[in-house]
Amino acid sequence: MTTFLTNEALHQKTSQELTSLLYEACYDNLEKAMTTIDDKDFIQANEHLQKASDILHRLGAGINYEAGIVADQLEQVYNYMADKIFEANFKKDKTLIEEVLKLLTPIMSSWNEAMKKKRDVQPRVLKQKASAYESTSVYGD
Template sequence: MTIKNPYQTYQTQAVTTASPEELTHMLYQGLVKFIRLSKIAIQNRNMEESHRYNLRAQDIISELMVTLKKGYPISEQLLTMYDYMKNRLVEANLKKDEEILNEIEGYAVELSETWAMAMKKK
């Protein structure tokens, strides 16, 4: 008999029952989380772990890019922003540069907070 991890069960249920707006917010929160973990790994001189977290952040941005609804001016603006953020994450990963990660973390936090406010007004 396999015992399931209750936290993992909760996470799976949260994702499968979330609205599209909530899923986007979860992606933003995950982006912030993995950028911060990548920075911590650099500070601890664990470059392999930093690389893994950075790739997770890049994957989240890729997901945000493909889920944009085409044809809206805001979508085009977000696509440009996401592309910039992803390119900077690649650069930060190659250089193990915390300053670049700080820059992208700032954008990610702002996007997450803005999205959360927009969800409340809906």
């Protein structure tokens, strides 16, 4: 992520927006790790891969297990990706990082799409609730 957020801006984000930022930061760190491996800068690659791993653990800690089987499966995918990142870091193997990116990308895209759809639906739901209130209000026509 090239932009930095202030603490105040972070506190104003919803948990869904923070999750989206975590996905983006994980993705960016994985891409930077591949670049630094190409440059033979293994210390920087190590740092980027450790950050990506830390982010995955944070994402895993935020899973809502009330969501059922999907939450359990997501946890398994996060654990698999974390294992691959660890292995990639040990071997400095870009193909393992690419495998993680192939798993992370659709999850990140789906999350962002779901957030977008929720934002599109939310005003309509609020209007429906307001309309329902107004039609049953004592002060209505």
